[in-house]
Amino acid sequence: MLQQIGEGGMGVVYMAEQTEPIERRVALKIIKPGMDTMQVIARFEAERQALAMMDHPNIARALDAGVTGAGRPYFVMELVKGVPITEYCDEHQRTPRQRLELFIPVCQAIQHAHQKGIIHRDIKPSNVLVADYDNHSVPKVIDFGVAKAIDHRLTEKTMFTEFGQVLGTFEYMSPEQAKLNQWDVDTRTDVYSLGVLLYELLSGETPFDRQRLRSAAFDELLRIIREDEPPKPSTRASTSQSLPTIADNRKTEPAKLGAAIRGELDWIVMKALDKDRGRRYETANGLAADIERHLNDEPVVAGPPLAHYRLAKFVKRNKLQVVAAAAVAAALVMTLVGTSVGMAWALRERSRADTEAARATLSAQAEAKARQKAQENEQRAVKQKEIAERELARATEIKQLITQMLDSVDPVQAQGEDTTLLRGILDDASQRLAEGEIADELVAASLHDVVGRVYLNLGLYGEAEKHHGAAVAIGNRDLGSEHSVTLSYAHNLALAYEHQNRVKVAERLYEQTLKARTRVLGPEHPNTLQTMRLLAGTYRTLDRTDEAESIYKALIKMENRVLGPEHTQTLLSKYCLAGVYIDQGRISEAEILAQNTLALQLRVLSDKHPHTLHTMALLALIHEKQGNFEQASALFKRVSEKQEQVLGLDHPVTRHTYHGLNHTSFFLAREKTNAEVRNRSATEWVRELQHSEDNLSWGSPLKMACKTLASRPEVFRRVAEILPEESTLWIGRGQHHALLSEWEKAASDYARGFKSRSLGDRSIFEYAGSLVLVGDQQGYRRLCKQMVGQLGEPDDARTAFAMTRTCALSPDNNVPRQQVAKWADMSLNESKFAWVLHVKGLAQYRAGQYEEAFGSLKQSINTGSSGDVNALGAWGDLNALNWIVQAMCHHKLGNTDRAQECFATATTSIEMLNPPAGEAAAINACDWIEWHVLHREAKQLLGIDSDNSKKSELLDSS
Incomplete structure (x- = not known):
């Protein structure tokens, strides 16, 4: 060896x-x-x-x-x-x-x-x-x-x-x-x-x-x-x-x-x-x-054995032919110019051939001498008719081919496959349509609608609106506003409006389209039922849940009869009704309906179909509302991974599901942390804190643990004697007192915690809010000034977010409004997008930009909960904050009744998160503090007497 x-x-x-x-x-x-x-x-x-x-x-x-x-x-x-x-x-x-x-x-x-x-x-x-x-x-x-x-x-x-x-x-x-x-x-x-x-x-x-x-x-x-x-x-x-x-x-x-x-x-x-x-x-x-x-x-x-996938592989295998094929595919759009002319010629020729054939027959009967010539004319007419019909068939086939090619980019069709080549053709078709290269207006309108629908399903709602708007304009002019094709274009345009949070505009167009479709197609036509469903969705977004529920129930009865109980549209209506039940707090009913719907969708569709994934995400939200955070987190994770594969990571629906996953994971981590640290001894606590490098980041396990420690006074006292200046310890107890609405104690603990803690920490917002709630407005102004002096201009989105939220909390902040607005724009790079939009809306309200604030706040609601204005659990605290700021915006604009409605909606949204006496709230300390600050401000602004408002009295425990 x-x-x-x-x-x-x-x-x-x-x-x-x-x-x-x-x-x-x-x-x-x-x-x-x-x-x-x-x-x-x-x-x-x-x-x-x-x-x-x-x-x-x-x-x-x-x-x-x-x-x-x-x-x-x-x-x-x-x-x-x-x-x-x-x-x-x-x-x-x-x-x-x-x-x-x-x-x-x-x-x-x-x-x-x-x-x-x-x-x-x-x-x-x-x-x-x-x-x-x-x-x-x-x-x-x-x-x-x-x-x-x-x-x-x-x-x-x-x-x-x-x-x-x-x-x-x-x-x-x-x-x-x-x-x-x-x-x-x-x-x-x-x-x-x-x-x-x-x-x-x-x-x-x-x-x-x-x-x-x-x-x-x-x-x-x-x-x-x-x-x-x-x-x-x-x-x-x-x-x-x-x-x-x-x-x-x-x-x-x-x-x-x-x-x-x-x-x-x-x-x-x-x-x-x-x-x-x-x-x-x-x-x-x-x-x-x-x-x-x-x-x-x-x-x-x-x-997957999809025809589209195998076609894509064929294209990739035959690269030399693809050069020609891609050119042909792009040219097909231009070919429609000639095709539309050929189609029109074919129709005219077929009509003329029919006329000549009829004339030839009459001539043969009337004039015996012209019989031979009539027969020749008839034969020629038959031949011309055959040619015309072939041209019509060819033109129709080319149009169908282009439509199918563009539809292949749709995530529902692609099922997660690479559609780069086809997406290029889609964008090229969009450009050519915008430049008016399609001569025949009706053909152009048809392609506008196809391209718009694909952009809609890709989550590119602005692009979709442009094409659907163009299709509606052509349809109104050339076909009439009540033609079935024009109504289809209008339906899709309303959907594009809705996805961009222009809900009132969408509502009006849906109502017009529904009335027209009912007259033209009948009340039980599938297209009429589809518009009916989407109109109910706008009512739900506008918090008219009783109307939405009534429509959905009537709709499901008709769809069961007309389409069948397992039809895709029937199942979609059941999913929507389950969402309404969640809005109304009827969680058990929502769970039963969602589970039954999901079972049918898994059998009829697949576990990758977008409708199936919507229902799975709804069930995850239901699990979260029931406190089953582990089950909810696992289901959110499963849905988000499949949506990423089918729709793409940047699709709004995928982003929304990831928001739900992140929020549920936070609650799950908090629950596990509480269980883990509840029985920890004082010695173990000291060892933990001495060896920790915790930076008090949002949702950090150590900060959550210290909040749990605060509920054990004797153990906390012994730990505090050994580590009297441990900032994590005191900020954790400050959060504990804040969630119990014990503002004086919270402010005192936060002040002690920030003696040795950077003012760039996110918990600075909680400290600032506690000062406002104890009436120390001067202390709040001083804190904002110190924060700006210490941090200067933020160089990252997270710091900008923390500074914006702190200084926008109260109007008397000692910081120029334009500076706060600048930080708000910078914080849009923050990962928790819905929350950043809320803070931006609050900053816009402070700057007197009420209409702009509405846009940010509504986008926050829809980004966070897909329009569920009363969504509790994952987004209930966020929506309550959005609606309370909207109430103040409406009041500033003189919309008194609407302001009162928004205030009531916000109060209802937060009510289920209100804890029994002596128990901490089921939301984050920062959100609980902001709610009380804004709720108190809104009551004063709107002139709401807490003695006459049971919910306000219940919630304003300060």
Whole structure:
């Protein structure tokens, strides 16, 4: 033996020199002591014969095997002078495509072993070495059969060494391996491990975080492998802290790496990693074949069998033809100019042919001498009619082709597929329509409507409005305002208005369209019912929930009769009615209706259809309202991931669901933190605070924990005696008192906490609000001035948000209004978009910009809760704040009645979050403080007597 070159949990590997029968250097693996039982040696001998049968260029050959004089089994293997495949690819900066090409022969090597009856069971980078032979990268799989020969169990002590290789085994282990005394494995176990290896090659990370596995207890580690679903490799790559390095190792820009993996490679990897081995690739060759299909731009087995997907693959495969095809596709829009002329000519010719045929018949009857000529004319007329009908059919077919092509960009049709090429054609068609290149007005109107509908479903509501508006204008002029086609255009235009929060404009247009459709089409026509549903939606947004409920119930009865109980539109109406029940606080009724609707949608549609995902998100909101935060968070996460795949991350619907997920996750974290710290001793608290680097960021676990600590006076007193100047401790208790509406105590605690705390901390807003609520207006002005002096001009959105919210809380803030407005614009980059819009609206109100404030506040409501003005739970506190500011805006504009309505809506929205006496509120301290400040201000402004307002008296506990 020359030198030791490796060590694992089962054996030690040496470089050795063989002298006979031939001289060569080999790898010698000797099994460690303790694993040399008679049973192992007997199995070892049987396995040795199988290893000798393998002959594959990508498998390190087993040259010999035996047992030492001390009874320890050994293997003699081909010496591979290579490095682990992941390390090799990173060092040589292999692109994702090159990594796939290198991975395919690894799969083929595993398949060869499977055909010989050998399961590797320990596939990982260190067992797949890559070496350069004649300037070619050649992967070699080593250690074949050793795991099967040894047949060690997870409970054996040898698995618990400190060596990275052994720990790495867990990271590549299949779910069926992660069971104590249940080694029911087959070749699909290796397929899973290959999937893990492919995941790491593409994303730079393993499916489960290494640190998480290392720190988990043994039982928890096995549970993670068996039950937890890893993120997609594209998601893992995009969110990795090491993204710049990972992307550089793949010669890819960081922003493009996730996109390069997303789609087919995600599908392939996740199919290989399926917990149910029955849904994995049957063989390693199956995995390799799917990778080859991806590289050859052919449809992959793991992908959805959509016609659009297969068409896209065909286009990508035939790139030379695509150059012409793309030109033709773009030219098709221009062809409609000639097509429309041809269509009109065809219709005229068919009409003229019919007339001439009739004349020819009359002429034949009246004049016998002209019979022959009439017959000739008739034959010519028939021929012209045939030509005209062919032209009409051709023009219609071309129009349908273009319509289908543009519709393919629609997320409902695309189902998460890459539509870049088609999106380019859509934008090109939009540009050509805007420039008036379509001569025939009616054809142009039809295309405006198609393009507008696609933009609408893409969430590009401004672009949609332009096209639908153009279609309506042409329809009104050329067809009439009550033509069925014009009414369809008007319906879509109203929908574009509604999505842009122009609810009153949408309401009027829906009402006009509904009346006209009822007259023209009838009260139970599907188009009439569709407008009826959307009109009810505007009533719901405007807080006219009783009217909305009445319409939805009548609508569902008609749709059940006309369309059927499982029709997409009927199910959509039921979803809308469940939303109304939530607005009205009828949570149990909403849950039953939503669950029944979802069950039908999953059967009739799919779990990726936007309507199905809407209902799932509604159920998540219901779970949150019921206090089931863990269930709500899991469902929000599932919905958001599917919406990201189908609609895209930037779609407004996806963003809204992520808002719900973030908010629910906060409540879940708070609930878990409370349970965790409730019984912590004073000594443990001191140790926690002394070693903490907490920065009091929004929702930080330590701050939430200190708020819980404040409810245990004796423990708090002992901790405070040891750490009297710990700012986190006092600010946490300030939040506790604030949520109990104990403003004097809260202000005192906040003041003590901020003695040594930067005024840029978000909790400064809570301190400022507590000063206002105790009547210390001078202290509030001084605090605002100190904050501005200490921080100066903010250089990030988060600081700008905190400064805007603090200084806009009260009109007497000692800060110029234009400066606050500037910070509000800067804070729009803040991630919690709905909350930033609210603060911007409040700042606009302080500046006297009441109409602008309405726009921001309404957008905040719709962004946060899709128009549920009474939405409680995730967005109830936000909506209450939005409506209270709107009440003050209406009052300033002289809309007294509307101001009173908004005030009542705000009070109703917050009422269910009001706690029983002596209990903390179910919302954040900052939001609870702002509510009381604005509620008191609004009551004074509107002249509302608290003695005559039961809800106001109940809520204004200060």
